[in-house]
Amino acid sequence: MLISSYKQNPARIPALGARAFALLLLSLLLMFLDHRDNHLDAVRNAISAAVYPMRIIVAAPVNFWAWASDLSKSKKELQTENSRLRAEILLTAARLQRLTSLEAENNRLRDFLEARRRVQDEVRVVTIMAVDANPFKHNIVLDLGSSQGVYAGQAIINADGIIGVVMEAGPLTSDAILISDPGHALLVEVNRNGLRTLAYGTGEFGRLDLPGLPNNADIRTGDLLVTSGLGGTFPSGYPVAVVDTVTRIPQDAFAEVTATPTAALDQMREVMLIWSAQHDEQATNDE
Structure with missing residues (x-):
C-alpha cells in the first residue's frame, strides 16, 4: 500500500522533509530565544x-496504593x-507487686529486729x-520442732x-494455738494499775473477752493489757491487747469488757519463739 501511495504522489516525501527541516529551525530558534531572554517561561x-490535573489523575492510583500500604503498615506497627x-x-x-511484697517483708523483719532488741529473753x-x-480453731503450724529446742508451752510473739503458745512440739514442726482461739485463756494485767484478770479468745481475730471483772473494777x-508473768507460760510485760469497750450494767455483778489484740493475728507470716530464763532454769533443775 505504501508503494502504491508513493507512486500516486511522488512529491510527498520532499514536502515532509521540508516541513521537518522548518520545524527543526523553529525549535532551535525557540531554544535560543528561551535561553537568552526566557521568553517562553509564561508559556511553559x-x-x-x-x-497538572492530568498528572494528579495519572498519579492517583499509585499514590493511593502507597497511602494504603503505609496505613496498613502503620496499623500493624501500632498494634505491635x-x-x-x-x-x-x-x-x-508484676515487678512492682513483688517489690511491694519485699518492702512489706523487709518492714516486718525490721520490726522483728527492733522487737528483739527490746526483748531480754532469747528469741528466734x-x-x-x-x-x-x-474457722472455729485458730491453730498454726511452725517450721521448728523439738530438735531445735522448741517445747510445749513456749510463748509466741x-x-x-x-x-x-506452742501446744505440741514435734521433731521438725510445732503446733500452736493463738490467743484468739475460743479454747484459749491467759492471765493479763492492766499496765496502768496492775489489775489482773483472764483474757479469753472469742473465735474472732480482733476481739478478746474479759468476763471476770466486777462493775467497780x-x-x-x-488501757493496755500485758502478760502478768504468772503461770509460767508467758514472760511478764509483753503487750497482749488494748481495751476497747467497757460496759457496766448496774444489776449485773460483772462488767462487759472487750479488748483488741495488739498483734494482727490474721496477717502473720513470721513470728518469734521465746526461750525464757524461767524455763531455762527449770530445765537445768530437771537435769
Whole structure:
C-alpha cells in the first residue's frame, strides 16, 4: 500500500522533509530565544498548569496504593507497639507487686529486729507453715520442732505483742494455738494499775473477752493489757491487747469488757519463739 501511495504522489516525501527541516529551525530558534531572554517561561507555566490535573489523575492510583500500604503498615506497627507496651506494663506491675511484697517483708523483719532488741529473753524468728482451715480453731503450724529446742508451752510473739503458745512440739514442726482461739485463756494485767484478770479468745481475730471483772473494777477504754508473768507460760510485760469497750450494767455483778489484740493475728507470716530464763532454769533443775 505504501508503494502504491508513493507512486500516486511522488512529491510527498520532499514536502515532509521540508516541513521537518522548518520545524527543526523553529525549535532551535525557540531554544535560543528561551535561553537568552526566557521568553517562553509564561508559556511553559501555562502548559504546566494545564497539565497538572492530568498528572494528579495519572498519579492517583499509585499514590493511593502507597497511602494504603503505609496505613496498613502503620496499623500493624501500632498494634505491635501496643502489644509490646501492654506486656511491659504487665511485667512492670508484676515487678512492682513483688517489690511491694519485699518492702512489706523487709518492714516486718525490721520490726522483728527492733522487737528483739527490746526483748531480754532469747528469741528466734520462725515461719508459719500452715493455718488451720477450721474457722472455729485458730491453730498454726511452725517450721521448728523439738530438735531445735522448741517445747510445749513456749510463748509466741511478734513485733506487736503476744501471738499464742506452742501446744505440741514435734521433731521438725510445732503446733500452736493463738490467743484468739475460743479454747484459749491467759492471765493479763492492766499496765496502768496492775489489775489482773483472764483474757479469753472469742473465735474472732480482733476481739478478746474479759468476763471476770466486777462493775467497780478500775479499767478504762484504751488501757493496755500485758502478760502478768504468772503461770509460767508467758514472760511478764509483753503487750497482749488494748481495751476497747467497757460496759457496766448496774444489776449485773460483772462488767462487759472487750479488748483488741495488739498483734494482727490474721496477717502473720513470721513470728518469734521465746526461750525464757524461767524455763531455762527449770530445765537445768530437771537435769
